[in-house]
Amino acid sequence: MSGLDPIALGVLVGRLRAICDEMGAVLIHSAHSPNIKERRDCSAALFTPAGELVMQAEHIPVHLGSMPDAVAAILLEEPAPGRSWILNDPFEGGTHLPDITLITPIFCGGVMAGFAATRAHHADVGGPTPGSMPADSRSLYEEGVVISPRLLSGIDELRGLTDEMRNPPQRLADLRAQWAANALGERRLQELIEREGAEEIATGTREILDYAERRTRARLGELRDGSWEARDVLEGGTRGADDIELHVKATISGSELELDFSRSSSQVEGNLNCPLSVTRSAAFFCVRVLLDPDAPPCAGANRPVAVKAPEGSVLNARQGAAVAGGNVETSSRVADLVFAALSEVCDGPAQGQGTMNNLTLAGLGEEWTYYETIGGGQGACREADGPSAIHVAMSNTLNTPTEALETELPLRVRELSIRRGSGGSGGHRGGDGIVRVLEALEPMTYSLITERRLHAPRGVEGGQDGAPGRNTVNEREVPSKARGELAAGDRLRIETPGGGGHGRA
Numbered sequence: 001m002s003g004l005d006p007i008a009l010g011v012l013v014g015r016l017r018a019i020c021d022e023m024g025a026v027l028i029h030s031a032h033s034p035n036i037k038e039r040r041d042c043s044a045a046l047f048t049p050a051g052e053l054v055m056q057a058e059h060i061p062v063h064l065g066s067m068p069d070a071v072a073a074i075l076l077e078e079p080a081p082g083r084s085w086i087l088n089d090p091f092e093g094g095t096h097l098p099d100i101t102l103i104t105p106i107f108c109g110g111v112m113a114g115f116a117a118t119r120a121h122h123a124d125v126g127g128p129t130p131g132s133m134p135a136d137s138r139s140l141y142e143e144g145v146v147i148s149p150r151l152l153s154g155i156d157e158l159r160g161l162t163d164e165m166r167n168p169p170q171r172l173a174d175l176r177a178q179w180a181a182n183a184l185g186e187r188r189l190q191e192l193i194e195r196e197g198a199e200e201i202a203t204g205t206r207e208i209l210d211y212a213e214r215r216t217r218a219r220l221g222e223l224r225d226g227s228w229e230a231r232d233v234l235e236g237g238t239r240g241a242d243d244i245e246l247h248v249k250a251t252i253s254g255s256e257l258e259l260d261f262s263r264s265s266s267q268v269e270g271n272l273n274c275p276l277s278v279t280r281s282a283a284f285f286c287v288r289v290l291l292d293p294d295a296p297p298c299a300g301a302n303r304p305v306a307v308k309a310p311e312g313s314v315l316n317a318r319q320g321a322a323v324a325g326g327n328v329e330t331s332s333r334v335a336d337l338v339f340a341a342l343s344e345v346c347d348g349p350a351q352g353q354g355t356m357n358n359l360t361l362a363g364l365g366e367e368w369t370y371y372e373t374i375g376g377g378q379g380a381c382r383e384a385d386g387p388s389a390i391h392v393a394m395s396n397t398l399n400t401p402t403e404a405l406e407t408e409l410p411l412r413v414r415e416l417s418i419r420r421g422s423g424g425s426g427g428h429r430g431g432d433g434i435v436r437v438l439e440a441l442e443p444m445t446y447s448l449i450t451e452r453r454l455h456a457p458r459g460v461e462g463g464q465d466g467a468p469g470r471n472t473v474n475e476r477e478v479p480s481k482a483r484g485e486l487a488a489g490d491r492l493r494i495e496t497p498g499g500g501g502h503g504r505a
Contacts, residue, residue, distance in 0.1 A: 004207050012204045013296050016055035019188040020044050023118065023181040024057045030177035032170050033123045035371050038404050039397045042120035044181055046189065047071050049112045053299040054205045062095060062331050062394040063119045065281025068299060069093030070101045071115055073149045079105035079112060084182065086161065086175075087149045088125065090140070090275040091319045096327040097125050097144040098132050098371070100175065104182035108193045113201070116185030118178045124166040124369040130362030131369045135447045135481040137271045137322040155179050166366050209300030216301045217255035219291040223345045227251040230340035234272050234314075234333055235454045235480050243455075244268055244314060246333055250341040259283050259338060261309040261316075270481075271449075273317035274326035274334070280307045282334035282394055290339070290346040325449045325481070328356040328373065328395070332451065335393040343460070350379030350430055350460045350500030352392035355451035355469065357496050361411070364443045364485070370409055372400055377423045377431035377466055377499035379457065386431035386499040389418050410441040419467070419495055426463030426501025433469065433496035440486040446473075452497040453480040463501030470495040 004012065023044035031037040043059035051071040056064045070093030074085045084104040088094045094101060101119045105112060125132045127144035137143050145164045152158065155176065162171040193201050228250050233243035247263035267273050284302045288295070295301050309316035315334065317323060332354050339348045353376030362369040373395050378386035391397050402413045415437035423430035448471055456465040471478045472493045473486065486492060 004204055009204070009207060009211060013055070013208060015192060016046060017057070019185055020046060020055050020057035022188065023116065023185045024059055026184045027118055027120065027177050027181035030180050031120070032173035034400050034404055034408060035123050036120050036174055036177070038400045039372060041397050042118065043067070044118045044185065046185060047115040047117060048205055049114055051075050051115070052209060054114070054208060056297050058297070058396070060396050061285040062278060062281050062327060063099065065284045066093065066095050066277035067101065067117055067119055069277040071103055071117060074103055077149070077151065081107045082153065084152045084179070085149050086147060086152055088147045090323045092149055093277055095275070095278050096324050097140070097146065098122050099327070100125070100147065102175070102178040102182055104186055106186045106189050108190045108198060111198060113189060113193055113198065116182045116189070118181045120174060120178055121371065122171055122174055123371050124171070126164045126166070129447060130166060130366050130445060131360030131371050131447060133324050133358055133360045133371060133447055133449060134271070135449050135483045137324055138269055139322050140320050143271070143322060143324045166369055208296050209298055212296045212298050212300035213303045215292050215295040216287070217304050220252060220257055220304060221255045223252055225252050225254065228341045228344040230337050232333055232337050232340070233455060234330060235451055244272060246315070246337055248337045248341050250338065252345065256304045256306070257287065258306045258308065261313070264309065265314045267312050267314055267317045267321055271322035271324040272314065272326050272330050273321040273323050274315050274330045275323060276309060276316040278327050278331050279309050279315040279334055282331040283307045283338055285394065286335050286338035286342070290342055290348060328358050329449060329451045331394045332356060332392070347382055349381040350386070350424065350463055350502045351457035351466070352376070352378040352386065352499045353433060353452060353466070353469070353497040354392070354457050355497065356391070356395045357469065357494060358449040359494065360447040362445050364445065368409060373397055374434055374436055374494060374496055375399065376433040376469070376496035377457070379499040380426060380428035380430050380463060380502035382428070382502060385429045386423060388423065388432040389434050390431065410444070412439040412441060413437070414439050414491060419498065422467035422498030424457070424459040424464035424466045424498060424501035425505050426459055427503025427505060428463070428501065430457070430459065430463070430466045430499030430501045433467070433498045435493070435495050437491055437493045439491045440488055442488050444486050445483065446486055446492060447483040448478065448481065450480045457497050457500045459500035460502055462504035466498030466500050469497040
């Protein structure tokens with residue numbers, strides 16, 4: 001297989017992608033929490049021995065673009081068969097604390113062949129707020145248990161990690177599902193190496209990375225050189241609160257692209273800060289979507305892209321900063337920024353809903369916790385209307401089915417519908433958002449981290465803006481970032497934003 005011809009290269013890409021897809025299937029079907037088994041808030045990937053992402057399943061963009069930093073955090077350790085590492089520290093390659101990463105080195109014939117890695121959003125990882133997604137956290141340690149890269153010599157060691165989390169049996173079951181997925185990835189890669197040969201597979205993975213890099217560079221080379229800028233804001237949470245400024249300068253020079261976020265706001269006291277790995281993840285996602293979405297989804301495609309954000313800024317926060325909302329909301333706004341800046345030279349879409357509409361619920365006795373994100377409208381593009389009721393940009397999850405939600409939790413879904421007319425009009429319409437109304441059947445707490453409640457998703461080239469979102473409890477409006485209690489019979493209503501329109505009607 002040395003010096004792969006195009007057909008052999010395509011076959012190897014397909015084989016590696018199939019391994020990642022099967023890892024994801026094992027994780028989803030083995031998990032216990034609705035967030036993983038129903039919403040599929042998890043990701044799987046394979047890495048080279050040097051820690052480069054060589055293949056991924058088409059799972060969660062914000063997970064996959066940042067996972068290489070998690071693998072990099074354990075490269076100086078001593079890998080051996082039967083060992084794995086676990087982490088969730090956002091400043092050691094994680095995203096936010098509920099996203100726990102499990103990394104397993106793969107050996108074949110006593111030689112290191114790579115890593116299998118999975119990341120999943122757990123329904124709770126401890127801390128003062130059930131669900132570990134507080135709307136008002138001010139430091140990382142208010143958001144849950146921080147796991148710096150830690151060696152696991154066996155699956156039984158996972159038990160000790162879950163003792164500080166709510167519902168330890170469910171946490172342990174989900175971690176065991178990740179362990180099983182990694183074991184599957186290890187076995188499948190070993191089988192591939194035994195069939196084709198270690199040197200041939202090593203050569204093939206290098207060629208996949210180089211091929212993806214060549215495709216990205218070729219596409220950049222087709223675009224004109226220059227610099228383009230875009231700005232946007234994150235909402236302070238309540239009317240009258242200060243918005244958080246974000247800014248990007250995109251510079252194309254030959255076959256390279258620099259995305260410079262240096263003029264963005266400084267780190268904030270709330271939890272909309274991003275570790276640099278999350279900022280990179282959003283930037284890489286946009287570049288892939290706009291330039292060459294069909295290239296192999298690997299680290300090679302990111303080599304021509306440089307991402308700059310000064311330490312201490314909201315997009316490269318310092319160790320210990322609160323980041324629960326940064327991973328979900330700020331990453332979405334970074335995607336909006338990069339799309340806007342590059343749309344000057346690429347045919348970019350209008351803005352989508354620009355939020356994940358994060359909702360966390362928990363029993364007052366903390367005997368159960370539940371987390372979900374809610375879809376909305378996608379922005380229209382030049383050729384088509386935007387899809388309605390879909391997770392946009394950095395999220396790629398499903399909704400929790402009504403039957404599963406009502407069976408497992410003391411909730412009644414009173415409405416789940418398309419928010420008709422919320423997409424912006426234009427030559428092509430933006431997609432419509434969602435209306436989701438949940439009735440509490442017993443007392444519980446809620447936490448909301450949402451965006452685009454005060455600033456609507458923008459249309460482009462004469463298209464109209466999408467409708468901003470709205471949150472209410474018993475028809476009383478609540479801010480975009482809020483926490484409170486629901487009594488039995490109370491109804492929480494979430495209306496998600498529509499996407500912007502494209503072109504004049």
